[in-house]
Each structure stands twice: as C-alpha cells, then as structure tokens.
Amino acid sequence: MSWMLRSLCLTTVSLALLSCGRSESGASGELVVKIGASAPLTGPQANLGKDNENGTRMAIDDLNGQNITLGGRKVRFELVSEDDAADPKTGTIVAQKFADQKVNGVIGHLNSGTSIPASRIYSEAGIPQISPSATNPKYTHQGFKTAFRVMTNDSVQGSEVGRFVAQKLGVRSVAVIDDATQYGQGLASQFEDAAKAAGVTIATHEHTDDKATDFQAILTNIKARNPDLIYYAGMSAQGGPMMKQLKALGIASRFMTGDGGCSTEFLHLSGAEGEGAYCSLPGLPLGKMPKGADFKTRFNAKYGDIQSYSPYCYDAVMVMVEAMRKADSADPAKYLPFLAKTDYEGVTSHIAFDANGDIQGGVITVYQDQGGKWVPQETLGGSH
Amino acid sequence: MKLGRRGWLLGAALLLALPLLTDLGLGRSWVRLLDFALLYTMLALGLNIVVGYAGLLDLGYVAFYAVGAYLYAILASPQFALHWPLWALLPVGALVAASVGALLGAPTLGLRGDYLAIVTMGFGEIIRIFMRNLTPLTGGPAGIDGIDALAVGSFSFADTHRLLGWSLPGLYSYYFLFLALTALIVLMSRRLEDSRIGRAWAAIREDEVAARSMGLNTRNLKLLAFSMGATFGGISGVLFAGFQGFVSPESFTMGESVMILCMVVLGGMGHIYGVILGALLLAILPEAFRPLAQLQQSALGQVWLDPANLRMLLFAIALVAVMVLRPEGLWPSPVRRRELHTPRGGEPGPGDDGDSDDEGADGELPAAAGGATP
Amino acid sequence: MDIFLQQLVNGLVQGSIYALVALGYTMVYGIIELVNFAHGEVVMVGALVSLSVIQRLADRGLSGWGVIAAGILVSIPACMALGFAIERVAYRPLRRAPRLAPLISAIGVSIALQQLAALIWGRNFLHYPEVVARTPFHLGGAVITEVQLVILATAALLMAGLWFLVQRTRLGRAMRATAQNPAVAGLMGVDVDRIIATTFLIGSALAAVAGTLVGTYYNVGNHTMGFLLGMKAFTAAVLGGIGNLQGAMLGGLLLGVIENLGAGYLGNLTGGVIGSNYSDVLSFLMLVAVLVLRPSGLLGERSAEKV
Incomplete structure (x- = not known):
C-alpha cells in the first residue's frame, strides 16, 4: 500500500510538472x-x-x-x-x-x-x-x-438521388447495399424510401461491413435478382473493390454510390472496371465553384x-x-x-445554416466515372 | 504491506483531492480521463475474476459492458420515453449482465485455453452485431443519444454543484461516484478472493482435473466466475452510458476487450492492486503520449514522424517492453512472484497450495488439445 | 443452382485465403502453443512489400505472374527477417513466462507493426496494380478467375508441402519433438531455439505468400488489412483444430463456405427477417456448435502429436 501512496504522490507531482509545459497564447x-x-x-x-x-x-x-x-x-x-x-x-x-x-x-x-x-x-x-x-x-x-x-445530412442526399435514379436513369429495380455504419445505413434507407416512392422496386437490401474486402456472396445474391442498378452506401475503400468484384462475376447492372465513394480513391481502386459508375456528392462540382x-x-x-x-x-x-x-x-x-x-x-x-445548424438548401451533384475521371452529370435539389 | 492509520487517511485524502489537483495541474480533460480510468478499473477488476481467479481466457468481455450500457440507454432515454432511476438500473444492469454471462458461459464449459478465447471473442462480436442490427431497440449503428445523466433523486452528477462555497463540476461528482463503486468492487474482489469460492477458483485455475476429483463442482464454479465478472462489466456499462450520454456500437469493439485483457495481464493477473495499476496505466498512457508533436517541434525543429502514429507506436513498444521485462506483470501478487522465481524443480514448501508443477505455476490452463498432456 | 455453385466457389476461394493465413498460425501454435497475434500484421507487411515491388515493375510496363513471383521473392525475405526479429524481441524472452504474457506482447507487436506500416506506406488504401488478366472461366454456370484458381492451388500445395516437411524430413522430426517436449528434445540433441526460430521463419514466409495473393486478389493494400484477416484465420485454425495443418486447411475452407452461404441464403431462408448482416453470427454459432461437440476442433484429436 505504501508503494501505491508513493506512486500517487509521484503522479500528482509529475502531472503538475507536466502542466508547466502548456503553451500560453x-x-x-x-x-x-x-x-x-x-x-x-x-x-x-x-x-x-x-x-x-x-x-x-x-x-x-x-x-x-x-x-x-x-x-x-x-x-x-x-x-x-x-x-x-x-x-x-x-x-x-x-x-x-x-x-x-x-x-x-x-x-x-x-x-x-x-x-x-x-x-x-x-x-x-x-x-x-x-x-x-x-x-x-x-x-x-x-x-x-x-x-x-x-x-x-443523409436525408437530403438519399431522397434526391432516389428520385434521380428513377426519373433520369430510368431504373426500375435496384439492389441496395449498406456498410452497417451509421452513415451507410442512414443513406441507404433514405435512398430506398425515395426510390420506392418513385416507383422503383427494391430487389434486395444487402449488408456488408466497413472493414470488409470480399463482397462476392452478397453480389452473387444480387446477380440472381438481376436489378437495373446496385446502390452502395459506404466508403470507397469498399466501393472500389466491390466494383471490381461485380464485374468479375459478370454482373451487368449499373452501379452507384454516395459521397463516401465519390472520391479519387474509388477511381484508383476500381480501375478500368469503374467505368460508368455513378456517384453523388453534396455541393456543386468543384470546377463550377x-x-x-x-x-x-x-x-x-x-x-x-x-x-x-x-x-x-x-x-x-x-x-x-x-x-x-x-x-x-x-x-x-x-x-x-x-x-x-x-x-x-x-x-x-x-x-447558410438553418435554425438547427444544418446547411440550408444543400444541392447534390451526380457524377459518372468516364475514363477514370468523375464527370459531373447533373445537379439536384436546391435553387440551382 | 502494513499501512498505519495515518497512511490510510493520507491516501484517502489524496484520492479525494485528486480531481482538484489534476484539474489545477493538468486541466479538466485529465479529470475526464480519470473518470474513464476508473471505469476501466472496474472493467479490469471484473475481467480479473474470470481470467485472474478462475483462469478462463475471455476475449469478449466487452459484451457485458455493452449489455449494461445499452440497458441503461434503453431504459433511461427518450428512445422509448422511459426514464428509470439509477438506483433501479444499477442492480438490474448487474443482474442482466450476470445472466448473459452465465448464458454465454454455459456452452463453453468444456473448452480450454485458446479454444475458450476464440469462442468468447465470437460471443463479443455476436453481441455487437445484434446491437448494430436490432435497430428498433438499439438505434442500430446510429446508437442512442440524449441518455439521462446519472442521478440520485434530484442530485444529477452531470451538473455543477456548490459545496461550502466551492463549485463542484460534474466531472468531479462522477469521479466520486466511480471511486465509491470502484472501492466497492475492490472490496468484493478481496472478499471473493479469500472466500471458499475464491479458493475453489484457484484450484480450477491451477488444475481443473484435480479440482474436480476433490469434489468441486467445476461447472457451477466456472459459471459463477463468468457471472461475477459480467456483473462488474454490466455495472461499468450502466455508468458509462449515463456518463457519456450516448451509446453506439463503436464503443464496444473487440479492440476494447483486448485492451481490458492487456490491463489485467500487464498489471499482474489475479492481484487486485496490480490490476488497478494496469488499468490506470493503460487508460492514461495513450493520452500522456499526446504532446509528441510539440516535443518533436521543440527538440528537432520540425515534426519528423507523424505524431498520431508515433503515439500508438510508443504505446505498443511500452506494452512489449513491460511484458518482456516483467512477464508476471508490473505488480504481481507475492505468491505468484514466489512461484515464478522459484528455481525449476525446487521443493515446494509443506502446506503449499500444491501447485508446484510447471504447467500449473503459470496460472493458465494448459491449452494443449486434450488437456493434460503426458 | 448456378447461384449455389457460385456461392460455393466464392466460399472456397475465400476459405483458401483464410487457410493460407491459418497455416501460419497453426505452425507456430503447434510448436510453442503461442497464439501469434501479430501474424495478421506480418501478412499485411508481406502484402505491402510486394505491392511496392509489383508497382515498380508494373510502372516499367511488365505484367504477368512473373511480376507477382518477383513480389513474393522480395517479400519472403522481408517477412522472414521481421518474423525472426519478432520472435527474438517479443517471444523468446517470454518462453518460460506465464502463458498470457506472450499473448500481450504479441498484441503490442501487432499494434506496433500497424503504426510502422502507416508511417512507411501512408494511411491511404493503396491500389494493388493489376498485372494478371481477370479472364473469367465458366464452370457450369459459376464464374472463376485465374487468380482464384491460383489461390486455391497455392493453398493446397503449401499445405501438402508443409505436411511433407513436418512428417518426412529431419527438420520436421525435430519440430515434432520440440512440440511434444522441448526439454527432452533438447536433451536428445535438438537445438530447440533454432527449431523455434525456423518455425517462425517458415510461418513468416507463408505470410508473405498469403499477403501477396490477398493483395493481388482484392487489389487493395492498407496498413489495417491484416487484423480482421488474422482474426478470421485464427478462427479457422481453431475450427479445424489449432496446431494441425490439415485442420487449418479444412477450417479455412469451411469458414469461407459458411460465411458465403450464410450471406447468400440467410435472407431467403428467414423470409428476409435476418439477412447478410447476420452472416458473422452464423459463422460464430457454427464454431461454437463444432467446439461444443468436439472441444479441440474438427481434426484436433488426431493431432496427439502436434504440428
């Protein structure tokens, strides 16, 4: 016990000493x-x-x-x-x-x-x-x-994009995949609701993990249902390899991902197989700002x-x-x-912020991977 | 080990004054860190019962922490507009965690060593997967927010209180609450260790076959160890949920289980004060390594190595170094130390616990397939 | 039926990746009963070293399996050196220590390697250059690529090779003797330290091969890629009976197949109540069921002599 006491004293002293190092502005x-x-x-x-x-x-x-x-x-x-x-x-x-x-x-x-x-x-x-x-x-x-x-927040992006795929891409059935994170699940369910409301059939809703590398089981499942589009709500570290694997399985469905996949990383990781993939990102294209x-x-x-x-x-x-x-x-x-x-x-x-502190009237831009570059396709929502 | 009355008083005074001293010396974030360190101490003491006393390697201990935390979050938050009081939820949390402990322990009774480790790890992951997917109940990956702060009657631990003209921030109140419960858990651990049950656990730990042949009901004793350990985990979970005000599956990863195990082993498995030391050290160390960027800046003129990676690297090196230099832990119990430093083949003293064989002396069940290797 | 066949192929390929990594776990465990927690990280280092080599060669316009072989040839010695160092620094001093001490120092090594890799290769997910064609073969409705076939074959070959090494060579006999009783093996003239070090060298070489193939297959490399893979492989090794080479192979394949069939059919079987999000629950429950019935894994008992 005395050892403990001594160490307690020592800690306190050293804590006090450490504090002298703090920078004063x-x-x-x-x-x-x-x-x-x-x-x-x-x-x-x-x-x-x-x-x-x-x-x-x-x-x-x-x-x-x-x-x-x-x-x-x-x-x-x-x-x-x-x-x-x-x-x-x-x-x-x-x-x-x-x-x-x-x-x-x-x-x-x-x-x-x-x-x-x-x-x-x-x-x-x-x-x-x-x-x-x-x-x-x-x-x-x-x-x-x-x-x-x-x-x-997820609701704006999910619902805008859900409508977009029905109205602009002419998608009739879609398979949704989320990465079981708060982000992925939120985005996926908003997208799903909006797509359903716009008359799209949800062929299946599959789940993966934000640490996974192998998606063949769920992709094979999706292949059996042959949807027009696969929507992935998750990050590009998974989205890129997923894109490759679905091409390897011979799936012809189009592929779309949210802002988490709308990155240069996705382009690198999906390589040539990423051609034609869509993604959405809040805000206007950087080039337009x-x-x-x-x-x-x-x-x-x-x-x-x-x-x-x-x-x-x-x-x-x-x-x-x-x-x-x-x-x-x-x-x-x-x-x-x-x-x-x-x-x-x-x-x-x-x-500009609303009363809660959320960004107001956010717009969403849809991009497509064309020749290894994200090319802006359309800007959704807002007054733009 | 003898500590006079003055020593005790001094120690108690120091423990009571610690948040104030820390606050003045280092800032309030360190008081928050102290609070978390106490939560980890409770967790480590709980795991110590399973691993240290009964010798059952558990890699999914965080499951019980999660059960306690989610129980409080569900029953004391706007999620279902339920607001049960703390005094009711602490025992309920302990009870539910204990039952889950027994439930998860039951299928694993026949397993030894590393087989047990992998199954408990699996259970830890299963609990996390359920928390993540039972969205209507647990909020799914988004978790539960707006959880009631811990309170007894009208006294909320989160609020700043005035005491004899002093202002007492919420972090201090939490510290005292956690300290009191840690003291209670320490007391319970000590009583358990010296009880018939504690001795029976030690017997199982050292040689299960022998223990059974002595007439011990090893099945019930092992289940009891799982439940007791889980109880402490559940209690700290309840406290965590109320303290943090938010729970989500991210807080209950396998990494947490591994870290709690490290605390137990690094401190000195089976020895209460060693385990406390291990918990405090491992909870505080990663934070203590934070000023690396400034240190590099002032010592070398620029930041050479990424401070965030360097911080975790130093932490890892410390882990390895401590284990290599003190394999029995930083502060092992005197008995354990004697065992380890007795030359091999040395005569066991008369009346020794009969754990003179090498296999038993290391305090873990032999993991070899089939158990007792010839 | 096509879908079932495809899921089976998926499972077998993923399973042989688990098996490749599990072999490394089981080798080390068989000799010194240590769960080499850092093995997953050695696999990661193997993958990233290969990636650096393959990237250099790919930049020069080279491609084909030769490039991958070159990557493996560089990463094997790198991983061997690493494995040797880990054994020397973190495990050898703890050989007589309480059983959990080396486990903790292994966890420390694992964290350290992740941080070192982040310092060397950065934090980004790196693209593993594609140097082999992805031409799919059709196998009665299922699709399988060349890389997948190579992975399957490599896992089987390595398992067979290791089995031969352990059962039929002088070194193998020394390894088995050490596994049974290091003290007696020492008295019989076996250099126990050398045998254990050799085991680590072999395990690390396996990790280099596994890492490179994993990277080539998934086309991603990152400093955190080893942890989960390591855990899964460890699970596979336990499922098959840790310490047993055939067990590692069987456990790996089984785990891969269960995971894929689980993710594929849970939703159908339960009418969509629970879906692919519960596939890990299924695998773990399967593991528990196996271990309850056979407490030392599927092939565990046959390994009265370990390795």
Missing part, C-alpha cells in the same frame, strides 16, 4: 486564434482523418497569409490537431482538451459517433463546432446552439489527391473565420451569432 501584440481539429488519425479511417486535417491546415495556412486583424490586433491562426481514433470516448477526452485549451472553435469530428457525445462538451464550454462530415441527423437536433455542419478549381489544384500540389472531406473542412474553417471577422472578435460568445447567420460562398457550395 497571446505573446506580444499578436492574437493567437486556436482552431481545434479532430478526426481519426490512426486505425482504418486514418486516411480520411488525415485528409480532413490537410483540408483544415490548408485553410489555416491561407488565412495566415491574409494578414487578418481582429479587434485591431494582427491574428495568427494555429491548428491544434488531435486524434480521436473514431472512438466516442476518446472523442470526449479530446473535446475536453480543446475546452481546456480554450480553442476558439472546432472543426470536427469526422464521425457522427464522436461528434455527438463531443458536441455536449463544446456546448457546455460555448465553443462553436462545425463538423465537416457527420451525417447523423441527431447531431444537430440535440438543441445545442454550438453544433453546425457543412455537409448535407469560383474558388473550387483553385482549391483542387493547390490541394493536389500540396497534399496529393483529395480523399473525401477535405474541401468541406476547408469551407468549415473559412465559414468560422468569416464569422469572426464580422464580429471583429475570436471570442466564441461574440462570433457565434454571426456564425448562425452565415452567408458564404465556399469551395463546395453556398453555405
């Missing part, structure tokens, strides 16, 4: 504005997490080049990036850490499972949070004033291919800082009202 006349960013940087989704971090970092680098002043002081933006490992518990610890460090705003988290429990902590600490990619409708419906997202093409070129030069959500992270930072500028303050309490009234032309789309 606001040296000289410069105002340091800390932007917290959190996403899984280890584990199976680390590729997406790093992409998010890169998008956020690029926005912060851009802003630092603009000589922004708030309240008369020159501002330096600082990125504080933490790994949440896609684990809800770790997510809350990171959130608390951000609250302790008094970050001025948070871009994150990547998953709904981490965004939701963390949002409670941000709300209590009064820190505005913009998730670039959480799509669970619950996230913005908890009554927290601080929770926003720049990604359309005034700043989008420029973003893409510069991102590619700096970090390589866009994996998935980095443009949304970029927009999230820009929207946040725009609100700070309007409030002329990086104080969350002061700029939060301006954030809610955002009216901003981002690289992904026009951004």
Whole structure:
C-alpha cells in the first residue's frame, strides 16, 4: 500500500510538472486564434482523418497569409490537431482538451459517433463546432446552439438521388447495399424510401461491413435478382473493390454510390472496371465553384489527391473565420451569432445554416466515372 | 504491506483531492480521463475474476459492458420515453449482465485455453452485431443519444454543484461516484478472493482435473466466475452510458476487450492492486503520449514522424517492453512472484497450495488439445 | 443452382485465403502453443512489400505472374527477417513466462507493426496494380478467375508441402519433438531455439505468400488489412483444430463456405427477417456448435502429436 501512496504522490507531482509545459497564447501584440481539429488519425479511417486535417491546415495556412486583424490586433491562426481514433470516448477526452485549451472553435469530428457525445462538451464550454462530415441527423437536433455542419445530412442526399435514379436513369429495380455504419445505413434507407416512392422496386437490401474486402456472396445474391442498378452506401475503400468484384462475376447492372465513394480513391481502386459508375456528392462540382478549381489544384500540389472531406473542412474553417471577422472578435460568445447567420460562398457550395445548424438548401451533384475521371452529370435539389 | 492509520487517511485524502489537483495541474480533460480510468478499473477488476481467479481466457468481455450500457440507454432515454432511476438500473444492469454471462458461459464449459478465447471473442462480436442490427431497440449503428445523466433523486452528477462555497463540476461528482463503486468492487474482489469460492477458483485455475476429483463442482464454479465478472462489466456499462450520454456500437469493439485483457495481464493477473495499476496505466498512457508533436517541434525543429502514429507506436513498444521485462506483470501478487522465481524443480514448501508443477505455476490452463498432456 | 455453385466457389476461394493465413498460425501454435497475434500484421507487411515491388515493375510496363513471383521473392525475405526479429524481441524472452504474457506482447507487436506500416506506406488504401488478366472461366454456370484458381492451388500445395516437411524430413522430426517436449528434445540433441526460430521463419514466409495473393486478389493494400484477416484465420485454425495443418486447411475452407452461404441464403431462408448482416453470427454459432461437440476442433484429436 505504501508503494501505491508513493506512486500517487509521484503522479500528482509529475502531472503538475507536466502542466508547466502548456503553451500560453497571446505573446506580444499578436492574437493567437486556436482552431481545434479532430478526426481519426490512426486505425482504418486514418486516411480520411488525415485528409480532413490537410483540408483544415490548408485553410489555416491561407488565412495566415491574409494578414487578418481582429479587434485591431494582427491574428495568427494555429491548428491544434488531435486524434480521436473514431472512438466516442476518446472523442470526449479530446473535446475536453480543446475546452481546456480554450480553442476558439472546432472543426470536427469526422464521425457522427464522436461528434455527438463531443458536441455536449463544446456546448457546455460555448465553443462553436462545425463538423465537416457527420451525417447523423441527431447531431444537430440535440438543441445545442454550438453544433453546425457543412455537409448535407443523409436525408437530403438519399431522397434526391432516389428520385434521380428513377426519373433520369430510368431504373426500375435496384439492389441496395449498406456498410452497417451509421452513415451507410442512414443513406441507404433514405435512398430506398425515395426510390420506392418513385416507383422503383427494391430487389434486395444487402449488408456488408466497413472493414470488409470480399463482397462476392452478397453480389452473387444480387446477380440472381438481376436489378437495373446496385446502390452502395459506404466508403470507397469498399466501393472500389466491390466494383471490381461485380464485374468479375459478370454482373451487368449499373452501379452507384454516395459521397463516401465519390472520391479519387474509388477511381484508383476500381480501375478500368469503374467505368460508368455513378456517384453523388453534396455541393456543386468543384470546377463550377469560383474558388473550387483553385482549391483542387493547390490541394493536389500540396497534399496529393483529395480523399473525401477535405474541401468541406476547408469551407468549415473559412465559414468560422468569416464569422469572426464580422464580429471583429475570436471570442466564441461574440462570433457565434454571426456564425448562425452565415452567408458564404465556399469551395463546395453556398453555405447558410438553418435554425438547427444544418446547411440550408444543400444541392447534390451526380457524377459518372468516364475514363477514370468523375464527370459531373447533373445537379439536384436546391435553387440551382 | 502494513499501512498505519495515518497512511490510510493520507491516501484517502489524496484520492479525494485528486480531481482538484489534476484539474489545477493538468486541466479538466485529465479529470475526464480519470473518470474513464476508473471505469476501466472496474472493467479490469471484473475481467480479473474470470481470467485472474478462475483462469478462463475471455476475449469478449466487452459484451457485458455493452449489455449494461445499452440497458441503461434503453431504459433511461427518450428512445422509448422511459426514464428509470439509477438506483433501479444499477442492480438490474448487474443482474442482466450476470445472466448473459452465465448464458454465454454455459456452452463453453468444456473448452480450454485458446479454444475458450476464440469462442468468447465470437460471443463479443455476436453481441455487437445484434446491437448494430436490432435497430428498433438499439438505434442500430446510429446508437442512442440524449441518455439521462446519472442521478440520485434530484442530485444529477452531470451538473455543477456548490459545496461550502466551492463549485463542484460534474466531472468531479462522477469521479466520486466511480471511486465509491470502484472501492466497492475492490472490496468484493478481496472478499471473493479469500472466500471458499475464491479458493475453489484457484484450484480450477491451477488444475481443473484435480479440482474436480476433490469434489468441486467445476461447472457451477466456472459459471459463477463468468457471472461475477459480467456483473462488474454490466455495472461499468450502466455508468458509462449515463456518463457519456450516448451509446453506439463503436464503443464496444473487440479492440476494447483486448485492451481490458492487456490491463489485467500487464498489471499482474489475479492481484487486485496490480490490476488497478494496469488499468490506470493503460487508460492514461495513450493520452500522456499526446504532446509528441510539440516535443518533436521543440527538440528537432520540425515534426519528423507523424505524431498520431508515433503515439500508438510508443504505446505498443511500452506494452512489449513491460511484458518482456516483467512477464508476471508490473505488480504481481507475492505468491505468484514466489512461484515464478522459484528455481525449476525446487521443493515446494509443506502446506503449499500444491501447485508446484510447471504447467500449473503459470496460472493458465494448459491449452494443449486434450488437456493434460503426458 | 448456378447461384449455389457460385456461392460455393466464392466460399472456397475465400476459405483458401483464410487457410493460407491459418497455416501460419497453426505452425507456430503447434510448436510453442503461442497464439501469434501479430501474424495478421506480418501478412499485411508481406502484402505491402510486394505491392511496392509489383508497382515498380508494373510502372516499367511488365505484367504477368512473373511480376507477382518477383513480389513474393522480395517479400519472403522481408517477412522472414521481421518474423525472426519478432520472435527474438517479443517471444523468446517470454518462453518460460506465464502463458498470457506472450499473448500481450504479441498484441503490442501487432499494434506496433500497424503504426510502422502507416508511417512507411501512408494511411491511404493503396491500389494493388493489376498485372494478371481477370479472364473469367465458366464452370457450369459459376464464374472463376485465374487468380482464384491460383489461390486455391497455392493453398493446397503449401499445405501438402508443409505436411511433407513436418512428417518426412529431419527438420520436421525435430519440430515434432520440440512440440511434444522441448526439454527432452533438447536433451536428445535438438537445438530447440533454432527449431523455434525456423518455425517462425517458415510461418513468416507463408505470410508473405498469403499477403501477396490477398493483395493481388482484392487489389487493395492498407496498413489495417491484416487484423480482421488474422482474426478470421485464427478462427479457422481453431475450427479445424489449432496446431494441425490439415485442420487449418479444412477450417479455412469451411469458414469461407459458411460465411458465403450464410450471406447468400440467410435472407431467403428467414423470409428476409435476418439477412447478410447476420452472416458473422452464423459463422460464430457454427464454431461454437463444432467446439461444443468436439472441444479441440474438427481434426484436433488426431493431432496427439502436434504440428
């Protein structure tokens, strides 16, 4: 027992010592504005997490080049990036850490499972949070004033695309596959409802896993039913290989995937077999947005291919800082009202929030893989 | 091991003051981490009963944590507009987890060592798959949100309370609640260890055939071990759900089971204080390695290696290093240490538990097919 | 019927992948009764080393099975070195330790390898270059590709080769002796350390082959690809009776077939109440059923002499 006591004392002392290392902001006349960013940087989704971090970092680098002043002081933006490992518990610890460090705003988290429990902590600490990619409708419906997202939630995308395949692609029967994640399941069921409402028969609804590599069993099942279209709600790490396997099985059905598969990664992983696949992505094509093409070129030069959500992270930072500028303050309490009234032309789309903090009138663009490139086909929904 | 009254008082005072000291020294995120560390301590102590006392290798322990958490989430949230109180759900959670423990334990009674490990792992995955797919009940992959905060009567642990002019944040109240329950579990573990049941478990652990031939009902004893272990898992699950306010299948992966097992073994299997040490250490270590980016920045002038990967790499190296340097765990029980450091073939002392053979001394059932190898 | 045949083919191919990986588990387990938790990660390293080689060659315009063979030839020594190092650093010091100690250090090695791979190859899902044709063969209504045939054949050949090695050679006899009783084997002049190290070398070489074939088949490589595969293979090895080479093969094939038939027919059989989302539940329940009836796996008992 005395050993335990001693170690307890030791821990306390060392904890206290460690704390001396914490950086204090606001040296000289410069105002340091800390932007917290959190996403899984280890584990199976680390590729997406790093992409998010890169998008956020690029926005912060851009802003630092603009000589922004708030309240008369020159501002330096600082990125504080933490790994949440896609684990809800770790997510809350990171959130608390951000609250302790008094970050001025948070871009994150990547998953709904981490965004939701963390949002409670941000709300209590009064820190505005913009998730670039959480799509669970619950996230913005908890009554927290601080929770926003720049990604359309599943219901908009699912229902727009469900109608699109019936009306524009002339699809009569469809097989739906989801990856049993919150994202995949939500998107799949919204799509299914809309497609049914538009007169499409659901041939079958199959399930896989966000860690799976072999989809032949469910694809064979689908082959037996010979649907016009296979709709996959999941990420490109599965969607790409799935595309290959369905071609190898000799399935002639067309293939479509959601925003999780609408990436360069899908094009790489599906290779030549990806030709003709459709995907949908919230927002306008980057090429059509005034700043989008420029973003893409510069991102590619700096970090390589866009994996998935980095443009949304970029927009999230820009929207946040725009609100700070309007409030002329990086104080969350002061700029939060301006954030809610955002009216901003981002690289992904026009951004304005509704009363919940969801992006308003989001549009969806459908793309098709033509010669190894995503070529925009049609923009759905919204006023565009 | 003797600790005077002053020592006890000092220790208790330190434990009570720990959240405040941590908060002042390191910030509130570390208080939250302390809360989680206590939850893991309860889990590790529960698994310790199964693995440490009874010698049954369980790789799906997180299932019971999940059962407790989902039970609380379903019965105390807007999901079905039910709001059962904590004092009712703690015993119910413990009971349900215990039954699930017995239920899952029953088909595995004949299995040994690594066969048992794989089957328990399977059960852990099955429970997770059910949580993920029984959407009307569990919310499916989206989970359940808006779960009631833990409360006793009108006292909510989540709120900031005022005490003698001090403001007491919710994280502190949770800490005290978890500390009290951990103390209770420690007490129960100690009583169990020294009880007839505890000795019977030790007998099974060291040599099941011998234990049975001594007239022990090994079947019931093993089921009891599974149930007792599951009980503690269920209790920490209930606490987790109320603390976090949100549950989803992501929190109950196989990785969690593996981590809890690491806590038990790394700390010192079968030894309560060792297990506590292991749980605290493994819960805190990954967070303690976080400032790597700044460290690299200040020491080398730039970030050479990705801090997120480096952090987990260091954690893994620490795991291997501890096991290689202290195979019996960081803080094994004195008995276990003596066993391991007795030269092979040494005369067992008279009145020793009779576990002098090599196979038994390592505290795990021989995993060889067919059991007792000649 | 065509569909059933196709599901069977799918299952057999996936099963032989499990079997390939399970052989590595079972080799090591047979000798020192250690669940080499890190084996899945060695497979991953094998896949990624091969990927780097194959990518270089593919960039020069080369293709065909020769390129894949080149990848395997480079990844085998790489994995062998890795396996040797792991045994030396994380397992050998723990040979007399409590049984769970090496399991924990194996878990540590597994996490470490994932992080190292992420540092070397990055976090993205890498495209495994396609250097062999995907021409499908038709087999009475079912479709099978060349890669699938090669995987089936390789698994069978490797199993046979290992069986020969263990049963018919001097090294094999030393391995069996070590498995039965290391102390006595040592007294009989067997260099136990060397035998165990050799077993790890063989297991790692198998991992290199398995990794390359898995990558070639699914066309994806990533630092997390080994974990789940390892778990499934471990399950397969246990199903067949861990420590038994034929058991690993049988367990792998069986697991693959159950998984595929489960995913394929659960929905039909239950009228859509439960579907492909429960196929893993089915496989695990099957495993439990087998182990309840035969507590040491399907072929476990016949392996009174292990390996």
